[in-house]
Amino acid sequence: MSMRLEIISIGDEILMGQTINTNASWMGMRLVEIGIKPCWISTIGDDAKDLNTALIQAEERADVILITGGLGPTHDDITKSVTADYFHSDMEIDKNVLVHIKERFRRRGISMAKVNESQAEVPQKARVMNNDRGTAPGFVFEKNEKYFYIMPGVPHEMKSMMNRIVLPELTKRLKGLVTRIRMLATTGIPESTLYEELGDISRIEKFAKMAFLPNLKGVHIRLTAQAESENTAFANLDRAESKLREHIDEFIYADQDIEIEEALAHWLRERKKSVAVAESCTGGLLMDRLTNVPGSSHFFERGVCSYSNGSKMELLGVSESDIEAHGAVSEPVAFQMAKGIRELAHADYGLSTTGIAGPSGGTDEKPVGLVFIGLSDEKGTIVKKFTFGEDRKGNKIRSTQAALDLLRRRLLRMI
Amino acid sequence: MSMRLEIISIGDEILMGQTINTNASWMGMRLVEIGIKPCWISTIGDDAKDLNTALIQAEERADVILITGGLGPTHDDITKSVTADYFHSDMEIDKNVLVHIKERFRRRGISMAKVNESQAEVPQKARVMNNDRGTAPGFVFEKNEKYFYIMPGVPHEMKSMMNRIVLPELTKRLKGLVTRIRMLATTGIPESTLYEELGDISRIEKFAKMAFLPNLKGVHIRLTAQAESENTAFANLDRAESKLREHIDEFIYADQDIEIEEALAHWLRERKKSVAVAESCTGGLLMDRLTNVPGSSHFFERGVCSYSNGSKMELLGVSESDIEAHGAVSEPVAFQMAKGIRELAHADYGLSTTGIAGPSGGTDEKPVGLVFIGLSDEKGTIVKKFTFGEDRKGNKIRSTQAALDLLRRRLLRMI
Numbered sequence: 001m002s003m004r005l006e007i008i009s010i011g012d013e014i015l016m017g018q019t020i021n022t023n024a025s026w027m028g029m030r031l032v033e034i035g036i037k038p039c040w041i042s043t044i045g046d047d048a049k050d051l052n053t054a055l056i057q058a059e060e061r062a063d064v065i066l067i068t069g070g071l072g073p074t075h076d077d078i079t080k081s082v083t084a085d086y087f088h089s090d091m092e093i094d095k096n097v098l099v100h101i102k103e104r105f106r107r108r109g110i111s112m113a114k115v116n117e118s119q120a121e122v123p124q125k126a127r128v129m130n131n132d133r134g135t136a137p138g139f140v141f142e143k144n145e146k147y148f149y150i151m152p153g154v155p156h157e158m159k160s161m162m163n164r165i166v167l168p169e170l171t172k173r174l175k176g177l178v179t180r181i182r183m184l185a186t187t188g189i190p191e192s193t194l195y196e197e198l199g200d201i202s203r204i205e206k207f208a209k210m211a212f213l214p215n216l217k218g219v220h221i222r223l224t225a226q227a228e229s230e231n232t233a234f235a236n237l238d239r240a241e242s243k244l245r246e247h248i249d250e251f252i253y254a255d256q257d258i259e260i261e262e263a264l265a266h267w268l269r270e271r272k273k274s275v276a277v278a279e280s281c282t283g284g285l286l287m288d289r290l291t292n293v294p295g296s297s298h299f300f301e302r303g304v305c306s307y308s309n310g311s312k313m314e315l316l317g318v319s320e321s322d323i324e325a326h327g328a329v330s331e332p333v334a335f336q337m338a339k340g341i342r343e344l345a346h347a348d349y350g351l352s353t354t355g356i357a358g359p360s361g362g363t364d365e366k367p368v369g370l371v372f373i374g375l376s377d378e379k380g381t382i383v384k385k386f387t388f389g390e391d392r393k394g395n396k397i398r399s400t401q402a403a404l405d406l407l408r409r410r411l412l413r414m415i
Numbered sequence: 416m417s418m419r420l421e422i423i424s425i426g427d428e429i430l431m432g433q434t435i436n437t438n439a440s441w442m443g444m445r446l447v448e449i450g451i452k453p454c455w456i457s458t459i460g461d462d463a464k465d466l467n468t469a470l471i472q473a474e475e476r477a478d479v480i481l482i483t484g485g486l487g488p489t490h491d492d493i494t495k496s497v498t499a500d501y502f503h504s505d506m507e508i509d510k511n512v513l514v515h516i517k518e519r520f521r522r523r524g525i526s527m528a529k530v531n532e533s534q535a536e537v538p539q540k541a542r543v544m545n546n547d548r549g550t551a552p553g554f555v556f557e558k559n560e561k562y563f564y565i566m567p568g569v570p571h572e573m574k575s576m577m578n579r580i581v582l583p584e585l586t587k588r589l590k591g592l593v594t595r596i597r598m599l600a601t602t603g604i605p606e607s608t609l610y611e612e613l614g615d616i617s618r619i620e621k622f623a624k625m626a627f628l629p630n631l632k633g634v635h636i637r638l639t640a641q642a643e644s645e646n647t648a649f650a651n652l653d654r655a656e657s658k659l660r661e662h663i664d665e666f667i668y669a670d671q672d673i674e675i676e677e678a679l680a681h682w683l684r685e686r687k688k689s690v691a692v693a694e695s696c697t698g699g700l701l702m703d704r705l706t707n708v709p710g711s712s713h714f715f716e717r718g719v720c721s722y723s724n725g726s727k728m729e730l731l732g733v734s735e736s737d738i739e740a741h742g743a744v745s746e747p748v749a750f751q752m753a754k755g756i757r758e759l760a761h762a763d764y765g766l767s768t769t770g771i772a773g774p775s776g777g778t779d780e781k782p783v784g785l786v787f788i789g790l791s792d793e794k795g796t797i798v799k800k801f802t803f804g805e806d807r808k809g810n811k812i813r814s815t816q817a818a819l820d821l822l823r824r825r826l827l828r829m830i
Contacts (some may be wrong), residue, residue: 076626
């Protein structure tokens with residue numbers, strides 16, 4: 001069965017370019033994964049007349065219409081009333097939703113504004129979709145076997161509703177070819193080199209289509225297999241993956257869309273190892289990433305951000321004469337920082353970063369983007385030198401990624 | 416004159432979420448600057464029938480239609496032929512364009528593929544827009560005083576064409592009203608409470624339209640004023656802003672779209688003050704945010720992330736008996752962390768966080784989302800208690816925002 005699907009994104013801020021429509025891209029990606037290519041995205045403002053027009057046109061063109069935005073409690077949120085009118089539906093208070101909203105406010109210990117009570121009003125003819133991340137419920141209208149899913153525009157609320165309710169319902173309604181996706185997450189190799197390493201890609205694409213999705217941290221390779229059955233699709237993914245691994249195995253840190261710190265957390269806990277970090281140019285981002293993983297207290301003991309020279313000496317025992325002789329951005333300082341934090345924290349691994357994040361502070365000898373990464377363990381301490389770019393946040397991200405990849409390679413005995 | 420403008424973005428890769436529609440956002444921003452709010456963005460795939468439908472609908476709704484994408488030389492680039500058909504126009508080779516294309520290939524020292532010659536074919540009834548960044552020319556159709564601007568989808572080619580040709584032409588055609596925007600960045604107050612605090616908003620919207628843009632860190636309020644002249648538009652923004660400030664002044668940290676750490680960096684440097692941080696539940700995110708600001712070494716001296724009880728005692732002098740009596744997530748521990756790091760770093764301000772980030776680790780007495788934030792300076796040390804949500808990253812973001820807002824309030828002598 002072929003299903004025509006249209007997305008309607010609502011919000012003046014998107015039309016005016018203040019918000020980029022990442023909701024629609026995220027939905028597009030997830031829909032493609034289950035075998036649906038959206039055929040139209042209409043982006044309109046907070047305008048009742050335009051929304052009404054968009055609903056009429058979408059109903060003509062599509063079988064499923066996904067609508068996001070304009071469900072908040074303020075005057076410019078018109079989606080609920082316009083869609084209710086469109087389906088000739090009165091409003092009623094949904095008691096479950098009201099309880100849910102009150103509970104959310106109670107738990108946060110803040111009093112509920114009167115205006116929030118109106119969020120419990122839902123169109124009588126609609127089925128309510130519970131919002132487990134916020135106060136505005138979603139809802140679904142059905143008309144002549146066409147489905148209108150209406151969701152909040154707040155990204156994590158929308159995503160949760162899509163994952164819990166919308167995508168499973170659409171998958172159920174699809175019959176025929178099944179599409180299965182696998183993501184291989186790589187790091188430490190640029191997209192063009194990766195592509196060259198793979199050689200003749202037709203040997204891989206025979207089994208699954210390949211797409212390269214690069215970002216500052218690495219390149220994700222998305223494999224997409226379509227087949228008569230789920231088993232065949234998965235078997236084709238396996239074949240494509242093993243062909244890929246013949247060439248680039250060492251760069252793949254996961255066979256799913258996760259961050260390298262999530263993979264590391266797994267390996268560290270499995271081996272009962274701990275890590276401590278000493279950061280300079282990355283300014284706390286390295287520990288932030290490690291502690292983003294639930295349960296990180298099992299492997300992360302402490303971190304310091306020694307931004308000044310004084311703090312490098314006081315907190316980590318870096319030698320003053322080495323700082324004077326080589327500068328704070330140098331191999332010996334990265335070495336002593338990594339060793340220092342490991343000993344201080346009694347951790348199995350110590351990681352360090354020191355560099356010039358930019359945008360200013362570079363010299364001919366030490367340009368913006370120069371970074372030294374240290375790794376210390378019982379076997380010794382190593383330091384690697386990198387030259388990244390000119391963008392401050394980009395340099396922070398790429399430096400932390402290089403540090404985490406160094407730890408991965410040591411943990412997996414690749415170095 | 417009010418001008419209705421619609422954008423049509425063409426490309427399967429946008430529908431499938433592989434490319435985010437940053438072209439449309441960029442165009443939206445630039446159009447708003449010259450006083451035009453786009454009213455509709457239609458995103459469609461590389462599909463002739465859908466493009467034809469989109470052209471019909473756009474012509475009904477809008478006076479100016481900006482179209483990007485699908486002008487390349489390959490089989491799935493259909494924009495030129497479909498629009499030529501739509502305007503009943505034959506194709507002809509444009510000699511200037513052909514020379515331009517050949518010259519580009521010559522300069523790059525590569526031979527021109529036959530397929531590129533077809534890029535010099537343009538619809539007879541259209542006016543050609545020269546592409547100074549690539550090979551595909553843009554063109555303009557005019558019909559009943561409606562204008563269809565057709566541009567390549569490659570961002571820097573489109574942007575150059577907009578800047579050189581489209582925006583100047585639209586500016587000329589606009590008579591009358593100019594639109595000006597101001598963003599007020601607030602934090603520490605939920606959207607619904609903000610709305611209630613403002614009371615009768617018609618007193619404000621008399622001068623400028625208001626929109627609320629909430630995220631995990633706070634709510635941005637966008638003011639939009641339209642007037643006969645730029646001076647009047649700015650004067651109306653000033654009036655709307657001062658009405659707003661009568662009610663919610665204390666929550667506004669900036670009159671532009673910046674992060675609170677950028678505002679803090681300015682105030683700290685202006686006052687020659689420094690800050691040091693001791694983090695537990697925020698895991699390094701607080702220092703990461705502070706060091707995202709270029710030049711942060713002027714006010715940020717060091718930070719520690721004391722994740723374990725041992726590190727809280729060793730690094731910050733937190734009392735073991737207090738940890739035993741009250742737990743690591745408690746008011747006395749936040750107090751001692753803030754005071755400890757300030758003294759250790761000889762900083763003017765010490766900030767601390769301790770809490771339960773989740774998703775697990777909560778109890779009835781201390782649920783996930785419970786966070787204590789400490790602030791220490793020469794006048795003393797204060798601790799505030801917060802209850803956020805269930806999402807780990809969300810709790811980290813909201814906790815750091817609360818800590819930075821506490822520092823803002825102290826720096827500006829509000830507490």
